[in-house]
Amino acid sequence: MLLDVEALGNLSNTLTWTHYREFDAGVEEYKIYRSIDGGSSYSLAGSTMDSVYNDDIKPYSSSKGKFCYYIKAIAKDGVIPWRDEFGEKFNARSNEACAVHKARLWVPSAFSPNSSVIENRTVETSRCLRATRKLHDVYYEPLGTRSLQNQ
Numbered sequence: 001m002l003l004d005v006e007a008l009g010n011l012s013n014t015l016t017w018t019h020y021r022e023f024d025a026g027v028e029e030y031k032i033y034r035s036i037d038g039g040s041s042y043s044l045a046g047s048t049m050d051s052v053y054n055d056d057i058k059p060y061s062s063s064k065g066k067f068c069y070y071i072k073a074i075a076k077d078g079v080i081p082w083r084d085e086f087g088e089k090f091n092a093r094s095n096e097a098c099a100v101h102k103a104r105l106w107v108p109s110a111f112s113p114n115s116s117v118i119e120n121r122t123v124e125t126s127r128c129l130r131a132t133r134k135l136h137d138v139y140y141e142p143l144g145t146r147s148l149q150n151q
Contacts (some may be wrong), residue, residue, distance in 0.1 A: 001093065003071050007099035011061060015053045017071050020092050025078030028089070035068040036060055042070065057101075065101035070094050 003017040020027055034045035045055055057067060072096040075082060082090045094101050112120050 001094035003094040003097045005097040005099040007101050011058045013055045013067055015098045017051050019051050020073035023075040025076040028074045028076040031072045033070050037066050038066045068098040070096045
């Protein structure tokens, strides 16, 4: 099996792989294992009968953005139900493939000083940004005239 992973902008990864064809009775299921941020431990992310899997990574949005995967094909029982020394069904493992998501940054473009929501009354760029160059803030009145410029 050859696994490929593509990072999508909607905080998901699409995994595609070639079907495993060496089991006599075929494949019962494919199990997908995921590692987050380059860790060496993998956990079960899901399973499917198809050779495509979409992994929703929104619950891990606070991670560093590196997701690695491998696929395990589980053998379907045939005339002889083959088992390994631990009593588990025969399986085959794919290569490891990784996807890296770029950092997402949300910067407010406006504020409303009369808003009923306190957080909407100001723009605090110093909280979320480390400036690599000087930032310039320009404030406009509701009719479009410039009221304040911060340099």
